[in-house]
Amino acid sequence: MTGVGKLGWVLAAVCFFLYAPIAIVIVMSFNASKIPFQWTGFSTKWYSELFANASVLEGLRNSLIVGVSTMILSVVLGVLLAIGITRHSTSSAVQALALAPAIIPDLALAIGLLALFSAISFPLGLTTVILSHTIFCMAFVAAIARGRILQIDPALEEAALDLGDTPRGVFFRVTVPSLMPAIIAGALLAFTLSFDEFVITFFTNGPSTPTLPIVIYSMVRFGVTPEINALASLVLLFSVAIVLISQRSVKLSQSI
Amino acid sequence: MTVLLDIHNVSKAFDQLAALDNVSLQIHTNEFFAILGPSGSGKTTLLRALAGFESLDSGQIVLDGQDVADVPPNERPVNLMFQSYALFPHMTVFDNVAYGLRREKRPQGEIAERVTSLLATVGLGDMATRRTHQLSGGQKQRVALARAIVKRPKILLLDEPLSALDRKVREDMQLELKRLQHEVGITFVVVTHDQEEAMSMADRIAVMDQGRVEQVATPVELYKNPGNPFVANFIGTSTLLRGHLSSGRLHLTNGVKVPCSLPSEDGAEIWLMLRPEDISQTPAGAITGTVISTNFYGPNCLVVAECGLEIPVKYLVGNSEVPRVGDATKISWAGDTGVVVRAS
Amino acid sequence: MGYVIAFMVLPVAIIATYSFFQRGQYGGIVYSLTLDNFARALDSLYVGILGTSVALSSTVTLLALLIGFPTALAITKLQPQHQNIALVLVILPFWTNFLIRTYAWIVLLSSEGLLNQGLLGLGIISDPLALLYTPGAVVMGLLYAYLPLMVLPIYAALSRIDPSLREAAIDLGASRFTALRQVVFPLAIPGTLVGCVFVFVPSVGNFIVPELLGGGKTVMVGNLIRDQFLKARDWPFGSVLAIAMVVMLVLLFALQARITKRVLGQG
Known part of the structure; x- marks a missing residue:
């Protein structure tokens, strides 16, 4: 194709635009100097300081708790939701409503949930964060699972039933396994979304249980430090790893 | 000839549109029976009603003396070979075929023996450990067939069994289906829109149009003595x-x-x-x-x-x-x- | 199903309700009906902030469109296996932490930041430029954050267009560019609109970028709402602002759906 030439440069430029800022942060994280922008030599000392930083470690712990709980809850609810809206509802209004949290602005969802929790006097803390994250992660899981359900031959479930399986058996032996690629992708996506989520956490969390993004936010507000660079690099690497794993597992399981 | 399946005054409407309009048919033991009709004639609805996936508005389906209208699909002694084959993509060929026997909680040894010998019969003896996506269209069809007859149903229903195959493979499979029907001694009911397919395989054919049975006869009789202008036009x-x-x-x-x-x-x-x-x-x-x-x-x-x-x-x-x-x-x-x- | 809808409808309903009540003396809510909050929202100060938000977000959307469309087009020209890699490359930054991506621009733009250092070092400028804490920095940060959301739907739309449509146009005598303009562009409009909405919506509601890169000098609706809830503790007024934002976005979605329907002849 002849169009690649000029457009190829566009693509290269966009990739540079997207990755250069991130790359700079990672390079700076290995800078020995405490003054942020003067390179004085390679060092990993900011990483070791990071692992001694109690608030960072506590944030990480909270984020992992929230991330894993959100992942489990949103996968179970999201898959059921997807089955519900694709199989048992022909109303497009219901379908749109169920997927709405993925589209409405996070700020609107955040204050809405804050208002809801305060209206029923539910104390803010990790529980409210998990519930809130589940609401919007579930919508993403449902969207992915819905795509997969629409791909699956509806005759598969009928075939299992025809061969003598009970409806319950069909669900666990045929429906769930054929949704597996979507379940894995959805689980990893839910975890990543929850792990990096800031706005909703900011509004629905209590003061005593900061998650990692909250910790990062309070650090960033005080300016650029080599320690943030190190933390940022690790978090970036972690997210990238999860996304790549999910891409891979989806591809693998799709070939089944 | 004994009547195995008696379809009696069966009607079914979707949104007030009659898919089956007072259909009556009798199918005999060990018969190769075809239901032939253009798309929208109700033939697939009738097949799905026989399998238990469609409820009836009225009428009875009596199988071997028992009214099965209210028996759920997983409890009917009838199996269906789906048009799309509906092979489970996350299972091997062996597991696909063994699925029905495992639901009957048969002993391991018996399952292995029956699945292996049936796979050999349909010419897939060395494919047991393959995944279904590694098979050709003809091979998938044989797996679907094996999976549907392994439980020795009283009736095997086949929904457009050859429509997804190339012309050459289709001709081979027509002969293969006839041979297999003799070998396993199961009553076959095939739904098809392809008159050539029905004429070459079936002992008797029911021609359907707009939810009604127009004529039931042998292929020769249908060709020589069509009962009405529709059949005359549709056959040959x-x-x-x-x-x-x-x-x-x-x-x-x-x-x-x-x-x-x-x-x-x-x-x-x-x-x-x-x-x-x-x-x-x-x-x-x-x-x-x-x-x-x-x-x-x-x-x-x-x-x-x-x-x-x-x-x-x-x-x-x-x-x-x-x-x-x-x-x-x-x-x-x-x-x-x-x-x-x-x-x- | 019921739980899900309850959890989604309730928050909106509560906010909608709050918007009619009065603020208590020490925060909280006094449950007496009033329309004052709506009247206050029409104050020129707040309308101005809304205007700023819309202007900045529109700029971001336009820039994202100008960059995103050629990018998506470039990806569709690659070989199929390379297309997937290119897509992952474009979308990957989006899945990383938003704060960190914003933070990276502080590193770049601050007066002792890399860009200024570089320009100073090259002798192009003699004093550091004020790059950070400007509306430009806010636009840059939002563009950086949401560009992938523009590329993805446009790519999806473009890749779904049957290549033979373009070939048919060329076969019927259109030049390559005419075929692109008359066949490919119209069919890509729905995906492009989705991309625009995906960029515009989170930009309007964003309060992190204006705070970190705008330095509090560029106030957007998001900041205002956040402050009403967490600082001023005037929930009813914050609710009014949030409702205004949501209503605006719903109208935007409706507009997008309408145009899509007109372009394709159906939903």
């Missing part, structure tokens, strides 16, 4: 001339008279069905016309000619007498050939 190629009989001639509605000495009461409206082989092209032919198209088959050629008979006439000529489009032609048929068909 024919020229259907509409008119009324009077003194040994058929009076068409446009006033033209053609030979027909078949017995029928004078004055009644009938259709005269002429098969292409009933009509001959001859210089002495009394009916003249113009060739509008020719379809060459090899041994012979189907000619379509406009002869002023309200509809074009279709007839066969030998491969040495093929006319060209636009040629003038003369045709004739004997007064006692063809079949008189009445509206049912």
